[in-house]
Amino acid sequence: MDLGLRDATAVVAGGARGMGLATARCLADDGARVALIGRTRSVLDDAVADLLDRGAPEAVGLVADTGDEDRVQRVFAELGDRWNGRLNILVNAVGPTVRGSFDELSDADWRRAVDEGAMGMVHCVRAALPLLRAAEWARIVNFSAHSTQRQSVILPAYTAAKAMVTSISKNLSLLLARDEILVNVVSPGSISSEALVGWAESVGVDGTDPYALMSAIDEHFGHPAHLPRAGSPEEIGPVVAFLASRRNSYMTGANINVDGGSDFT
Template identity: 80%
Template sequence: MDLGLKDATAVVVGGGRGMGFATARCLAQDGARVAVVGRTPDVVADAATALSELGSPDALGLVADTTDADQVQRVFDELAQRWGELNILVNAVGPDAVGTFEDLTDEQWRIAFDGGVMGMVHCVRSALPLLRGAQWGRIVNFSAHSTQRQSVILPAYTAAKAALTSVSKNLSLLLAKDEIMVNVVSPGSIASEALLGWAESVGVDGSDPYALMAAIDEHFGHPAHLPRAGLPDEIGPVVAFLASRRNSYMTGANINVDGGSDFT
Protein backbone atom coordinates (compact mmCIF):
# COMPACT_ATOMS: atom_id res chain seq x y z
CA MET A 1 0.00 0.00 0.00
CA ASP A 2 1.28 3.46 -0.88
CA LEU A 3 1.50 5.31 2.42
CA GLY A 4 1.92 8.70 0.76
CA LEU A 5 5.39 9.19 2.20
CA LYS A 6 7.32 10.20 -0.91
CA ASP A 7 9.62 13.07 0.13
CA ALA A 8 8.12 13.20 3.62
CA THR A 9 10.62 13.95 6.39
CA ALA A 10 10.99 11.48 9.24
CA VAL A 11 13.16 11.04 12.32
CA VAL A 12 13.44 7.62 13.96
CA VAL A 13 15.10 7.87 17.35
CA GLY A 14 16.71 4.54 18.09
CA GLY A 15 16.51 3.77 14.39
CA GLY A 16 19.88 2.11 14.04
CA ARG A 17 18.85 -1.33 15.22
CA GLY A 18 15.95 -3.67 15.85
CA MET A 19 12.39 -2.42 15.72
CA GLY A 20 13.52 1.16 15.16
CA PHE A 21 15.53 0.17 12.12
CA ALA A 22 12.67 -2.00 10.85
CA THR A 23 10.47 1.09 11.05
CA ALA A 24 13.05 3.27 9.31
CA ARG A 25 13.28 0.73 6.49
CA CYS A 26 9.53 0.83 5.91
CA LEU A 27 9.56 4.62 5.75
CA ALA A 28 12.55 4.61 3.41
CA GLN A 29 11.00 2.06 1.08
CA ASP A 30 7.98 4.34 0.71
CA GLY A 31 10.21 7.25 -0.33
CA ALA A 32 10.56 9.23 2.90
CA ARG A 33 13.66 11.16 3.82
CA VAL A 34 14.72 9.40 7.01
CA ALA A 35 17.14 10.48 9.73
CA VAL A 36 18.06 7.88 12.33
CA VAL A 37 19.27 9.13 15.70
CA GLY A 38 21.34 7.08 18.12
CA ARG A 39 24.31 7.14 20.44
CA THR A 40 26.72 5.02 18.40
CA PRO A 41 28.27 6.73 15.34
CA ASP A 42 29.02 3.53 13.39
CA VAL A 43 25.53 2.14 13.93
CA VAL A 44 23.68 5.24 12.73
CA ALA A 45 26.08 5.69 9.81
CA ASP A 46 25.54 2.10 8.65
CA ALA A 47 21.78 2.50 9.05
CA ALA A 48 21.78 5.66 6.92
CA THR A 49 23.75 3.90 4.19
CA ALA A 50 21.27 1.01 4.18
CA LEU A 51 18.32 3.41 4.01
CA SER A 52 19.87 5.23 1.07
CA GLU A 53 20.21 1.93 -0.75
CA LEU A 54 16.52 1.28 -0.11
CA GLY A 55 15.61 4.53 -1.84
CA SER A 56 15.45 7.09 0.95
CA PRO A 57 16.58 10.45 -0.44
CA ASP A 58 18.90 12.35 1.91
CA ALA A 59 19.02 9.58 4.54
CA LEU A 60 20.96 10.70 7.60
CA GLY A 61 22.62 9.17 10.62
CA LEU A 62 22.76 11.62 13.53
CA VAL A 63 24.50 11.04 16.86
CA ALA A 64 22.88 12.07 20.13
CA ASP A 65 22.25 10.76 23.63
CA THR A 66 18.56 11.55 24.02
CA THR A 67 18.89 11.85 27.80
CA ASP A 68 20.91 15.02 27.11
CA ALA A 69 18.51 17.79 26.06
CA ASP A 70 21.29 19.90 24.55
CA GLN A 71 22.44 17.07 22.27
CA VAL A 72 18.86 16.51 21.14
CA GLN A 73 18.34 20.18 20.41
CA ARG A 74 21.49 20.25 18.26
CA VAL A 75 20.14 17.38 16.15
CA PHE A 76 16.84 19.11 15.49
CA ASP A 77 18.57 22.43 14.85
CA GLU A 78 20.58 20.66 12.15
CA LEU A 79 17.41 19.19 10.67
CA ALA A 80 15.75 22.60 10.72
CA GLN A 81 18.60 23.96 8.64
CA ARG A 82 18.55 21.00 6.27
CA TRP A 83 14.84 20.20 5.88
CA GLY A 84 13.00 23.15 7.40
CA GLU A 85 10.11 20.99 8.60
CA LEU A 86 9.31 17.54 9.94
CA ASN A 87 6.38 15.23 9.22
CA ILE A 88 7.19 12.20 11.37
CA LEU A 89 8.84 11.59 14.72
CA VAL A 90 9.21 8.00 15.94
CA ASN A 91 10.67 7.35 19.39
CA ALA A 92 11.87 3.75 19.54
CA VAL A 93 14.39 4.00 22.39
CA GLY A 94 13.79 1.89 25.47
CA PRO A 95 15.46 2.00 28.90
CA ASP A 96 17.85 -0.73 29.97
CA ALA A 97 16.63 -1.64 33.45
CA VAL A 98 16.30 -5.26 34.54
CA GLY A 99 15.97 -6.39 38.14
CA THR A 100 13.39 -7.00 40.82
CA PHE A 101 12.02 -4.14 42.94
CA GLU A 102 14.25 -5.14 45.85
CA ASP A 103 17.37 -5.36 43.70
CA LEU A 104 17.11 -2.12 41.71
CA THR A 105 19.10 0.85 42.97
CA ASP A 106 17.97 4.46 42.92
CA GLU A 107 20.42 5.07 40.09
CA GLN A 108 18.88 2.28 38.01
CA TRP A 109 15.43 3.80 38.53
CA ARG A 110 16.75 7.19 37.45
CA ILE A 111 18.38 5.71 34.34
CA ALA A 112 15.14 3.92 33.45
CA PHE A 113 13.11 7.13 33.59
CA ASP A 114 15.77 9.21 31.86
CA GLY A 115 15.97 6.74 28.98
CA GLY A 116 12.34 5.68 28.89
CA VAL A 117 10.54 8.99 29.41
CA MET A 118 12.79 12.02 29.37
CA GLY A 119 14.50 11.03 26.11
CA MET A 120 11.11 11.08 24.41
CA VAL A 121 10.21 14.37 26.11
CA HIS A 122 13.42 15.98 24.86
CA CYS A 123 12.82 14.78 21.30
CA VAL A 124 9.18 15.86 21.12
CA ARG A 125 9.95 19.25 22.65
CA SER A 126 12.71 19.91 20.10
CA ALA A 127 10.70 18.52 17.18
CA LEU A 128 7.46 20.40 17.81
CA PRO A 129 8.36 23.61 15.94
CA LEU A 130 9.28 21.54 12.87
CA LEU A 131 6.16 19.37 13.15
CA ARG A 132 3.92 22.41 13.51
CA GLY A 133 5.58 24.00 10.49
CA ALA A 134 4.77 21.06 8.21
CA GLN A 135 1.51 20.45 6.33
CA TRP A 136 0.94 17.29 8.36
CA GLY A 137 2.55 15.64 11.35
CA ARG A 138 2.62 12.35 13.21
CA ILE A 139 4.32 11.13 16.41
CA VAL A 140 4.62 7.44 17.28
CA ASN A 141 6.14 6.36 20.59
CA PHE A 142 7.17 2.83 21.54
CA SER A 143 5.73 1.58 24.81
CA ALA A 144 5.67 -2.09 25.89
CA HIS A 145 3.24 -4.88 26.62
CA SER A 146 4.67 -5.13 30.14
CA THR A 147 2.59 -2.06 31.05
CA GLN A 148 -0.43 -4.34 30.71
CA ARG A 149 1.13 -7.67 31.66
CA GLN A 150 3.61 -7.23 34.49
CA SER A 151 6.93 -8.99 34.99
CA VAL A 152 8.64 -8.98 38.38
CA ILE A 153 12.05 -8.33 36.79
CA LEU A 154 10.90 -5.21 34.92
CA PRO A 155 9.34 -2.81 37.45
CA ALA A 156 11.48 0.21 36.52
CA TYR A 157 11.31 -0.46 32.77
CA THR A 158 7.55 -0.94 32.96
CA ALA A 159 6.99 2.14 35.10
CA ALA A 160 8.97 4.24 32.62
CA LYS A 161 7.00 2.87 29.68
CA ALA A 162 3.72 3.47 31.50
CA ALA A 163 4.76 7.08 32.04
CA LEU A 164 5.66 7.40 28.36
CA THR A 165 2.22 6.06 27.43
CA SER A 166 0.55 8.60 29.71
CA VAL A 167 2.56 11.52 28.32
CA SER A 168 1.74 10.35 24.78
CA LYS A 169 -1.97 10.38 25.57
CA ASN A 170 -1.64 13.90 26.93
CA LEU A 171 0.25 14.98 23.81
CA SER A 172 -2.52 13.58 21.61
CA LEU A 173 -4.93 15.90 23.41
CA LEU A 174 -2.61 18.90 23.33
CA LEU A 175 -1.72 18.56 19.64
CA ALA A 176 -5.18 17.67 18.33
CA LYS A 177 -5.81 21.33 17.52
CA ASP A 178 -2.73 21.22 15.27
CA GLU A 179 -3.96 17.95 13.72
CA ILE A 180 -0.71 16.30 14.76
CA MET A 181 -1.62 12.73 15.64
CA VAL A 182 0.15 10.98 18.50
CA ASN A 183 -0.06 7.23 19.00
CA VAL A 184 1.71 4.48 20.91
CA VAL A 185 2.74 1.01 19.78
CA SER A 186 3.20 -1.67 22.45
CA PRO A 187 5.25 -4.58 21.12
CA GLY A 188 4.92 -7.95 22.76
CA SER A 189 7.66 -10.59 22.80
CA ILE A 190 9.70 -9.47 19.81
CA ALA A 191 13.07 -10.99 18.93
CA SER A 192 14.96 -7.79 19.73
CA GLU A 193 18.61 -7.66 20.77
CA ALA A 194 17.59 -7.54 24.44
CA LEU A 195 15.32 -10.59 24.20
CA LEU A 196 17.88 -12.50 22.17
CA GLY A 197 20.53 -11.68 24.77
CA TRP A 198 18.26 -13.06 27.49
CA ALA A 199 17.61 -16.20 25.41
CA GLU A 200 21.32 -16.81 25.08
CA SER A 201 21.78 -16.40 28.84
CA VAL A 202 19.28 -19.21 29.51
CA GLY A 203 20.59 -21.47 26.74
CA VAL A 204 17.77 -20.97 24.25
CA ASP A 205 18.22 -20.69 20.48
CA GLY A 206 16.88 -17.19 19.89
CA SER A 207 16.91 -17.67 16.13
CA ASP A 208 13.95 -20.05 16.51
CA PRO A 209 10.90 -17.88 17.36
CA TYR A 210 8.97 -20.97 18.49
CA ALA A 211 11.69 -22.00 20.93
CA LEU A 212 11.88 -18.40 22.11
CA MET A 213 8.15 -18.28 22.91
CA ALA A 214 8.35 -21.63 24.68
CA ALA A 215 11.12 -20.23 26.88
CA ILE A 216 9.09 -17.11 27.62
CA ASP A 217 6.19 -19.33 28.70
CA GLU A 218 8.49 -21.45 30.89
CA HIS A 219 10.29 -18.58 32.60
CA PHE A 220 7.58 -15.91 32.79
CA GLY A 221 4.25 -17.63 32.18
CA HIS A 222 3.45 -14.98 29.55
CA PRO A 223 2.96 -16.79 26.25
CA ALA A 224 1.23 -15.12 23.34
CA HIS A 225 -1.78 -16.74 21.72
CA LEU A 226 0.40 -17.39 18.68
CA PRO A 227 3.01 -20.06 19.41
CA ARG A 228 6.06 -17.98 18.46
CA ALA A 229 7.83 -14.73 19.24
CA GLY A 230 7.44 -11.81 16.85
CA LEU A 231 10.08 -10.30 14.60
CA PRO A 232 11.16 -6.65 14.32
CA ASP A 233 9.97 -6.59 10.71
CA GLU A 234 6.44 -7.29 11.98
CA ILE A 235 6.49 -4.05 13.99
CA GLY A 236 7.82 -1.71 11.31
CA PRO A 237 4.76 -1.73 8.99
CA VAL A 238 2.38 -0.97 11.87
CA VAL A 239 4.44 2.02 12.97
CA ALA A 240 4.85 3.19 9.38
CA PHE A 241 1.07 3.23 8.91
CA LEU A 242 0.49 5.19 12.11
CA ALA A 243 3.20 7.64 11.01
CA SER A 244 1.71 8.15 7.55
CA ARG A 245 -1.00 10.27 6.01
CA ARG A 246 -2.99 7.06 5.51
CA ASN A 247 -3.63 7.29 9.23
CA SER A 248 -6.02 10.19 9.02
CA TYR A 249 -8.18 9.79 12.14
CA MET A 250 -6.37 7.68 14.76
CA THR A 251 -4.78 9.53 17.66
CA GLY A 252 -4.33 8.82 21.36
CA ALA A 253 -4.37 5.06 20.70
CA ASN A 254 -2.16 2.33 22.17
CA ILE A 255 -1.75 -0.43 19.59
CA ASN A 256 -0.71 -3.87 20.83
CA VAL A 257 1.43 -5.89 18.42
CA ASP A 258 1.87 -8.96 20.56
CA GLY A 259 0.76 -12.17 18.88
CA GLY A 260 -2.43 -12.18 20.96
CA SER A 261 -2.84 -11.69 24.70
CA ASP A 262 -5.36 -11.22 27.47
CA PHE A 263 -4.78 -7.48 27.81
CA THR A 264 -7.62 -5.48 29.32
Protein backbone atom coordinates in the same frame (compact mmCIF):
# COMPACT_ATOMS: atom_id res chain seq x y z
CA MET B 1 -0.41 0.49 -0.07
CA ASP B 2 0.98 3.91 -0.87
CA LEU B 3 1.33 5.58 2.52
CA GLY B 4 1.71 9.05 1.04
CA LEU B 5 5.25 9.47 2.35
CA ARG B 6 7.10 10.54 -0.78
CA ASP B 7 9.35 13.47 0.16
CA ALA B 8 8.07 13.44 3.75
CA THR B 9 10.68 14.06 6.43
CA ALA B 10 10.99 11.63 9.31
CA VAL B 11 13.11 11.25 12.46
CA VAL B 12 13.47 7.88 14.15
CA ALA B 13 15.14 8.15 17.55
CA GLY B 14 16.65 4.77 18.28
CA GLY B 15 16.47 3.96 14.58
CA ALA B 16 19.87 2.37 14.07
CA ARG B 17 18.88 -1.16 15.02
CA GLY B 18 15.99 -3.47 15.87
CA MET B 19 12.42 -2.20 15.72
CA GLY B 20 13.57 1.38 15.12
CA LEU B 21 15.56 0.36 12.05
CA ALA B 22 12.69 -1.81 10.80
CA THR B 23 10.46 1.26 11.06
CA ALA B 24 13.00 3.47 9.28
CA ARG B 25 13.18 0.95 6.43
CA CYS B 26 9.41 1.04 5.96
CA LEU B 27 9.37 4.83 5.92
CA ALA B 28 12.29 5.00 3.48
CA ASP B 29 10.81 2.32 1.22
CA ASP B 30 7.74 4.52 0.81
CA GLY B 31 9.83 7.52 -0.20
CA ALA B 32 10.43 9.38 3.07
CA ARG B 33 13.66 11.17 3.87
CA VAL B 34 14.84 9.70 7.15
CA ALA B 35 17.14 10.88 9.94
CA LEU B 36 18.25 8.38 12.54
CA ILE B 37 19.28 9.35 16.07
CA GLY B 38 21.52 7.00 18.01
CA ARG B 39 24.46 6.86 20.36
CA THR B 40 27.05 5.02 18.27
CA ARG B 41 28.48 6.45 15.06
CA SER B 42 29.51 3.12 13.53
CA VAL B 43 26.06 1.58 14.09
CA LEU B 44 24.38 4.68 12.66
CA ASP B 45 26.63 4.62 9.61
CA ASP B 46 25.72 0.99 8.92
CA ALA B 47 22.02 1.77 9.24
CA VAL B 48 22.27 4.80 6.95
CA ALA B 49 24.11 2.71 4.34
CA ASP B 50 21.37 0.10 4.59
CA LEU B 51 18.65 2.69 3.95
CA LEU B 52 20.51 4.21 1.00
CA ASP B 53 21.09 0.75 -0.49
CA ARG B 54 17.32 0.22 -0.34
CA GLY B 55 16.80 3.36 -2.40
CA ALA B 56 15.98 5.88 0.33
CA PRO B 57 15.89 9.39 -1.18
CA GLU B 58 17.86 10.68 1.81
CA ALA B 59 19.23 9.14 4.99
CA VAL B 60 21.33 10.71 7.70
CA GLY B 61 22.60 9.52 11.07
CA LEU B 62 22.99 11.92 13.99
CA VAL B 63 24.80 10.99 17.19
CA ALA B 64 22.95 11.92 20.36
CA ASP B 65 21.97 10.52 23.72
CA THR B 66 18.29 11.46 23.89
CA GLY B 67 18.72 11.94 27.63
CA ASP B 68 20.92 14.98 26.85
CA GLU B 69 18.39 17.71 26.15
CA ASP B 70 20.96 20.26 24.91
CA ARG B 71 22.32 17.79 22.37
CA VAL B 72 18.81 16.84 21.26
CA GLN B 73 17.96 20.50 20.70
CA ARG B 74 21.08 20.91 18.54
CA VAL B 75 20.22 17.83 16.48
CA PHE B 76 16.73 19.08 15.70
CA ALA B 77 18.04 22.57 14.94
CA GLU B 78 20.39 20.97 12.41
CA LEU B 79 17.51 19.04 10.88
CA GLY B 80 15.41 22.19 10.76
CA ASP B 81 18.13 23.88 8.71
CA ARG B 82 18.39 20.82 6.48
CA TRP B 83 14.63 20.42 5.92
CA ASN B 84 13.49 24.05 5.69
CA GLY B 85 12.10 24.18 9.19
CA ARG B 86 9.59 21.37 8.73
CA LEU B 87 9.22 17.80 10.00
CA ASN B 88 6.39 15.41 9.23
CA ILE B 89 7.15 12.38 11.38
CA LEU B 90 8.75 11.73 14.75
CA VAL B 91 9.14 8.15 15.95
CA ASN B 92 10.57 7.52 19.42
CA ALA B 93 11.88 3.95 19.61
CA VAL B 94 14.45 4.39 22.39
CA GLY B 95 13.83 2.16 25.40
CA PRO B 96 15.38 1.79 28.86
CA THR B 97 18.11 -0.81 29.33
CA VAL B 98 17.55 -1.26 33.06
CA ARG B 99 16.69 -4.79 34.20
CA GLY B 100 16.34 -6.26 37.68
CA SER B 101 13.78 -7.01 40.36
CA PHE B 102 12.47 -4.33 42.72
CA ASP B 103 14.82 -5.55 45.48
CA GLU B 104 17.83 -5.20 43.20
CA LEU B 105 17.23 -1.72 41.81
CA SER B 106 18.96 1.34 43.25
CA ASP B 107 17.71 4.91 43.03
CA ALA B 108 20.24 5.46 40.25
CA ASP B 109 18.72 2.53 38.32
CA TRP B 110 15.25 4.02 38.60
CA ARG B 111 16.46 7.44 37.48
CA ARG B 112 18.31 5.91 34.52
CA ALA B 113 15.23 3.95 33.46
CA VAL B 114 13.10 7.10 33.48
CA ASP B 115 15.77 9.15 31.69
CA GLU B 116 16.28 6.52 28.98
CA GLY B 117 12.70 5.38 28.62
CA ALA B 118 10.61 8.52 29.09
CA MET B 119 12.61 11.74 29.32
CA GLY B 120 14.43 11.00 26.07
CA MET B 121 11.03 10.93 24.36
CA VAL B 122 10.05 14.16 26.10
CA HIS B 123 13.25 15.85 24.91
CA CYS B 124 12.71 14.74 21.31
CA VAL B 125 9.07 15.84 21.22
CA ARG B 126 9.90 19.19 22.81
CA ALA B 127 12.66 19.86 20.26
CA ALA B 128 10.60 18.62 17.31
CA LEU B 129 7.33 20.45 18.02
CA PRO B 130 8.18 23.71 16.21
CA LEU B 131 9.15 21.71 13.11
CA LEU B 132 6.08 19.47 13.34
CA ARG B 133 3.76 22.44 13.77
CA ALA B 134 5.27 24.13 10.72
CA ALA B 135 4.65 21.13 8.46
CA GLU B 136 1.56 20.62 6.31
CA TRP B 137 0.84 17.41 8.25
CA ALA B 138 2.57 15.71 11.17
CA ARG B 139 2.51 12.50 13.20
CA ILE B 140 4.20 11.27 16.40
CA VAL B 141 4.52 7.58 17.23
CA ASN B 142 6.03 6.50 20.55
CA PHE B 143 7.08 3.01 21.58
CA SER B 144 5.66 1.67 24.82
CA ALA B 145 5.56 -2.06 25.69
CA HIS B 146 3.05 -4.79 26.45
CA SER B 147 4.76 -5.23 29.83
CA THR B 148 2.83 -2.15 30.99
CA GLN B 149 -0.25 -4.38 30.80
CA ARG B 150 1.33 -7.72 31.67
CA GLN B 151 3.85 -7.26 34.47
CA SER B 152 7.19 -9.00 34.91
CA VAL B 153 9.08 -9.13 38.22
CA ILE B 154 12.41 -8.38 36.48
CA LEU B 155 11.14 -5.29 34.64
CA PRO B 156 9.56 -2.92 37.20
CA ALA B 157 11.69 0.10 36.25
CA TYR B 158 11.46 -0.63 32.51
CA THR B 159 7.70 -1.03 32.76
CA ALA B 160 7.28 2.13 34.84
CA ALA B 161 9.20 4.16 32.27
CA LYS B 162 7.16 2.73 29.42
CA ALA B 163 3.94 3.45 31.31
CA MET B 164 5.09 7.07 31.49
CA VAL B 165 5.51 7.05 27.71
CA THR B 166 1.95 5.81 27.27
CA SER B 167 0.51 8.39 29.67
CA ILE B 168 2.47 11.32 28.24
CA SER B 169 1.51 10.29 24.72
CA LYS B 170 -2.18 10.25 25.63
CA ASN B 171 -1.82 13.76 27.02
CA LEU B 172 0.07 14.92 23.92
CA SER B 173 -2.67 13.54 21.67
CA LEU B 174 -5.15 15.78 23.50
CA LEU B 175 -2.88 18.82 23.49
CA LEU B 176 -1.85 18.53 19.83
CA ALA B 177 -5.29 17.69 18.45
CA ARG B 178 -5.88 21.41 17.97
CA ASP B 179 -2.85 21.41 15.64
CA GLU B 180 -4.10 18.23 13.92
CA ILE B 181 -0.89 16.45 14.91
CA LEU B 182 -1.75 12.82 15.57
CA VAL B 183 -0.01 11.05 18.46
CA ASN B 184 -0.17 7.29 18.92
CA VAL B 185 1.59 4.52 20.83
CA VAL B 186 2.72 1.09 19.72
CA SER B 187 3.18 -1.59 22.39
CA PRO B 188 5.26 -4.48 21.04
CA GLY B 189 5.05 -7.85 22.71
CA SER B 190 7.76 -10.51 22.70
CA ILE B 191 9.91 -9.43 19.77
CA SER B 192 13.21 -11.02 18.80
CA SER B 193 15.31 -8.04 19.81
CA GLU B 194 19.01 -8.28 20.58
CA ALA B 195 18.24 -8.10 24.29
CA LEU B 196 15.60 -10.85 24.22
CA VAL B 197 17.70 -13.13 22.03
CA GLY B 198 20.64 -12.57 24.39
CA TRP B 199 18.49 -13.43 27.41
CA ALA B 200 17.32 -16.65 25.74
CA GLU B 201 20.86 -17.71 25.04
CA SER B 202 21.77 -17.03 28.68
CA VAL B 203 19.20 -19.65 29.74
CA GLY B 204 20.31 -22.17 27.11
CA VAL B 205 17.70 -21.48 24.44
CA ASP B 206 18.28 -20.70 20.77
CA GLY B 207 16.91 -17.17 20.72
CA THR B 208 16.98 -17.03 16.93
CA ASP B 209 14.24 -19.69 16.81
CA PRO B 210 11.00 -17.74 17.39
CA TYR B 211 9.12 -20.85 18.56
CA ALA B 212 11.81 -21.84 21.05
CA LEU B 213 11.97 -18.24 22.22
CA MET B 214 8.24 -18.10 22.92
CA SER B 215 8.41 -21.42 24.77
CA ALA B 216 11.16 -20.00 26.98
CA ILE B 217 9.13 -16.86 27.66
CA ASP B 218 6.17 -19.02 28.67
CA GLU B 219 8.33 -21.20 30.91
CA HIS B 220 10.23 -18.41 32.66
CA PHE B 221 7.61 -15.64 32.79
CA GLY B 222 4.23 -17.24 32.14
CA HIS B 223 3.61 -14.71 29.34
CA PRO B 224 2.79 -16.70 26.22
CA ALA B 225 1.15 -15.07 23.22
CA HIS B 226 -1.80 -16.63 21.43
CA LEU B 227 0.54 -17.27 18.51
CA PRO B 228 3.15 -19.92 19.36
CA ARG B 229 6.16 -17.81 18.40
CA ALA B 230 7.93 -14.57 19.12
CA GLY B 231 7.57 -11.70 16.67
CA SER B 232 10.24 -10.00 14.60
CA PRO B 233 11.15 -6.32 14.29
CA GLU B 234 9.94 -6.49 10.69
CA GLU B 235 6.43 -7.15 12.01
CA ILE B 236 6.49 -3.92 14.03
CA GLY B 237 7.82 -1.55 11.37
CA PRO B 238 4.78 -1.58 9.05
CA VAL B 239 2.38 -0.84 11.91
CA VAL B 240 4.43 2.15 13.00
CA ALA B 241 4.81 3.33 9.41
CA PHE B 242 1.03 3.34 8.92
CA LEU B 243 0.44 5.28 12.14
CA ALA B 244 3.11 7.76 11.04
CA SER B 245 1.67 8.20 7.57
CA ARG B 246 -0.92 10.37 5.86
CA ARG B 247 -3.09 7.27 5.45
CA ASN B 248 -3.67 7.43 9.19
CA SER B 249 -5.88 10.48 9.22
CA TYR B 250 -8.21 9.96 12.19
CA MET B 251 -6.50 7.76 14.76
CA THR B 252 -4.92 9.56 17.68
CA GLY B 253 -4.44 8.76 21.36
CA ALA B 254 -4.47 5.02 20.58
CA ASN B 255 -2.24 2.34 22.11
CA ILE B 256 -1.80 -0.46 19.57
CA ASN B 257 -0.70 -3.86 20.88
CA VAL B 258 1.44 -5.81 18.40
CA ASP B 259 1.99 -8.85 20.59
CA GLY B 260 0.89 -12.05 18.86
CA GLY B 261 -2.40 -12.02 20.72
CA SER B 262 -3.21 -11.37 24.38
CA ASP B 263 -6.08 -10.80 26.76
CA PHE B 264 -5.42 -7.06 26.98
CA THR B 265 -8.43 -4.79 26.74
